[in-house]
Amino acid sequence: MTPDMDPVPWAALRGAAPRFEMPPKLTISITETCPLTCAHCYADCNRPDAPPELSFDEWRAFVDHLVANGVIQMYFEGGEPFHRPDFHDLLAYCAERAMTLVRTHGTTIDAVAARRLRRDRVGRMFVDVMGADAATHDAHTGTPGSFDLACRAVRELVDAGVTTDMLVILTRQTAPQLQRILELAHGLGALRVGVLRLYPLGRAKSRWAEMALSLDEQMVAIASLRPPPGLGVMQSWHPNDRNCCWQAAAVTAHGRSIGCMYLREYVDFGDVREVDFFRSWREDRLYGALRAGHVDKACPSCAATSNTGGGCRSAAFAFTGRWSAPDPFCPTTNDGVDLRVLPQRLLSPHA
Numbered sequence: 001m002t003p004d005m006d007p008v009p010w011a012a013l014r015g016a017a018p019r020f021e022m023p024p025k026l027t028i029s030i031t032e033t034c035p036l037t038c039a040h041c042y043a044d045c046n047r048p049d050a051p052p053e054l055s056f057d058e059w060r061a062f063v064d065h066l067v068a069n070g071v072i073q074m075y076f077e078g079g080e081p082f083h084r085p086d087f088h089d090l091l092a093y094c095a096e097r098a099m100t101l102v103r104t105h106g107t108t109i110d111a112v113a114a115r116r117l118r119r120d121r122v123g124r125m126f127v128d129v130m131g132a133d134a135a136t137h138d139a140h141t142g143t144p145g146s147f148d149l150a151c152r153a154v155r156e157l158v159d160a161g162v163t164t165d166m167l168v169i170l171t172r173q174t175a176p177q178l179q180r181i182l183e184l185a186h187g188l189g190a191l192r193v194g195v196l197r198l199y200p201l202g203r204a205k206s207r208w209a210e211m212a213l214s215l216d217e218q219m220v221a222i223a224s225l226r227p228p229p230g231l232g233v234m235q236s237w238h239p240n241d242r243n244c245c246w247q248a249a250a251v252t253a254h255g256r257s258i259g260c261m262y263l264r265e266y267v268d269f270g271d272v273r274e275v276d277f278f279r280s281w282r283e284d285r286l287y288g289a290l291r292a293g294h295v296d297k298a299c300p301s302c303a304a305t306s307n308t309g310g311g312c313r314s315a316a317f318a319f320t321g322r323w324s325a326p327d328p329f330c331p332t333t334n335d336g337v338d339l340r341v342l343p344q345r346l347l348s349p350h351a
Helices: 055-068 087-095 110-118 134-141 147-161 175-189 217-223 277-283 283-291 300-306 313-320
Strands: 024-028 073-077 099-104 124-128 163-169 192-196 231-236
Touching: 024 124, 055 087, 055 277, 073 087, 087 110, 110 147, 124 147, 147 163, 147 175, 163 175, 175 192, 175 217, 192 283, 277 283
Parallel strands: 024 073, 073 099, 099 124, 124 163, 163 192, 192 231
Antiparallel strands: none
16 A cells, blocks of 8 residues: 555445446457467467357347347457458447447558448447557567558548547567557547556467566556647556456357456356356356455555456456455555566466
8 A cells, every 4th residue: 555545444445336237348359360470469369279259140149139138338359350251240230239349450451441430330449559660560460561551540440530549568569669659649540549458368478578567667668658639548557457347248259258358268157159148147156256346455546536446357366366366467456476477377288
């Protein structure tokens, strides 16, 4: 606890977070295929042992079920959503029924695709840019030319009138370029830049030592940001590191309900084609426990501003093996965890 914080016991804050009978929004990993070979890929795309993905008709039926039960927002990611041939059609179907958001690396979005997204009334686009220049970005993606295509995507989406943000994952390589990335986003017309944590998932685990920063280095990088006038910045470090499990719901490309995409390697609440999605939301004990936010220690200032506490459950579980552990990405609750070093159990092929 820092000196300027009120000494509010976390126990007194339990139960303060909002509670939903049904999740209002859902993240869908629509595919785990991608033309890029990103070093940090959480989905470990294109692996040969991946199970079959849901068909268009299965996704459409699931979307109808979601909307009928009050879901009002769908956030699509991957893999690369547009690498799936039928994604444009599915997105148009969803956009008629709910708020739609899409995360993409942008390599397939030209002027024609951008105008189609505008015509289909997509709600918001998020384009990943992993560096302020081609050398850094293309090294992350393993694909020459991907930086120029991502920048083209932002520019064409903005010109088409589609609300567009840029995303960057904070790594040892992107940290020195964060300010330039903000300026790049502003120049391309993006409204916001989201600076995201690096999570120990998928391929990122095997490259962790070369990509991960200490918590102090992360905090210095975040504190150094000076966004150009009119550009918003999103980030989830202190004092914004709230526990969002209370509203989180997610489904993989293979139909597995997992609560949050950052929990993709740690939980499985069942196949949505076999187990009613809303029943697992209501009745699965772990799912309910994660949403309740009962943690060992939380940051009172974050709880006061976000009505939740304890930070990210995926990060807590990854580094400690306990669901109730505090978030190690928070300087108040880190408890000496070195974020540059992964627990050995995460590196096991059968973890």
